[in-house]
Amino acid sequence: ASSPAQRADELRQLIEHANYRYHVLDDPEIPDADYDKLMRELEALEASHPDLITPDSPTRRVGARAAGGFAEVRHALPMLSLSNAFELEGDNDRERYREIADFERRIEQTLGRSNPVFSVEPKLDGLAISLRYEKGVFVQGATRGDGETGEDVTNNLRTVRAVPLRLRGDDWPRVLEVRGEIIMLRRDFEAFNAYAREHDEKPLANPRNGAAGSLRQLDPAITAKRKLSFFAYAVGAVEGGELPSTHSKTLQKLREWGFPVSPEVGVAKGFDGLIEYYKRIGAKRDKLPYDIDGVVYKLDDYAGQREMGFVARAPRWAIAHKFPAQEQSTI
Numbered sequence: 001a002s003s004p005a006q007r008a009d010e011l012r013q014l015i016e017h018a019n020y021r022y023h024v025l026d027d028p029e030i031p032d033a034d035y036d037k038l039m040r041e042l043e044a045l046e047a048s049h050p051d052l053i054t055p056d057s058p059t060r061r062v063g064a065r066a067a068g069g070f071a072e073v074r075h076a077l078p079m080l081s082l083s084n085a086f087e088l089e090g091d092n093d094r095e096r097y098r099e100i101a102d103f104e105r106r107i108e109q110t111l112g113r114s115n116p117v118f119s120v121e122p123k124l125d126g127l128a129i130s131l132r133y134e135k136g137v138f139v140q141g142a143t144r145g146d147g148e149t150g151e152d153v154t155n156n157l158r159t160v161r162a163v164p165l166r167l168r169g170d171d172w173p174r175v176l177e178v179r180g181e182i183i184m185l186r187r188d189f190e191a192f193n194a195y196a197r198e199h200d201e202k203p204l205a206n207p208r209n210g211a212a213g214s215l216r217q218l219d220p221a222i223t224a225k226r227k228l229s230f231f232a233y234a235v236g237a238v239e240g241g242e243l244p245s246t247h248s249k250t251l252q253k254l255r256e257w258g259f260p261v262s263p264e265v266g267v268a269k270g271f272d273g274l275i276e277y278y279k280r281i282g283a284k285r286d287k288l289p290y291d292i293d294g295v296v297y298k299l300d301d302y303a304g305q306r307e308m309g310f311v312a313r314a315p316r317w318a319i320a321h322k323f324p325a326q327e328q329s330t331i
């Protein structure tokens, strides 16, 4: 038999591996009931041996209440906004998606390339947040706020199982900020509203409100009851380490380190590749497990991004291509 300390370590590894399989690979090996059993065993073990408790233990996801509101956090690197492109009247794709054609052509002309490679991603309709890791441990999480400063919602973010408390592997930078979207999956939104109607509680208008409202709770124990998810889409400040030379390769590293990244992300070449992606994602939009309000195109290589720079706070190297507004599902 192993010692309590060895058993505690073994349980943490098993639980973290199960989280990775469930949230990052979307391919769980064990049923939820077995996962809960592992958690209960670790909680009991830590209760009888408090010296075994570590701050990044999976049982330490529900922290203290933020009495007096959330502290303010200045983002080490501003959280950017995206300029938007909408569909226009026209007889062909070049006319209908004229703003995308202009976006892509500006990049071709500035960089002297033809058919540049873009990272293409669904634009999740949730709440943008920034997660800070030091030596691989989650130390702070903040909302976007005005892009320069946001609210410190670290304790609420700790309750989101899709947010890793400790990074996998060991080739991550000493300081790593990851940006992404906190969302409520449709199935969790519907379950929440079914429960609310059963218990005469106020139903949520849409999943985005669910995510925003849950993260704004001052008591993390309430946030913990709301099933939230997270998908990473960018990196912020990086210190003491190297990133790959392209955004698409960085997204793959984020998965290896334990961050969920939407399986719909990919790469596309030139205007035709972008529009093909836009149409493909548009066709499957209602089958995705989460709400999206468009897709995002980003020049894939970081050298090209640096050369393109920004206009105000929106990068010249990225654009959001929005779908026509959907009639909101009535509750």
Ligand SMILES: Cc1c[n+]2nc(N)[nH]c2nc1OC(C)C
Pocket: 080, 081, 082, 121, 122, 123, 124, 128, 233, 234, 296, 315, 318
């Ligand atoms: C605001 C935003 C939102 N999204 N959503 C995705 N998928 N990528 C992405 N990138 C963003 O900003 C980049 C400029 C990092």
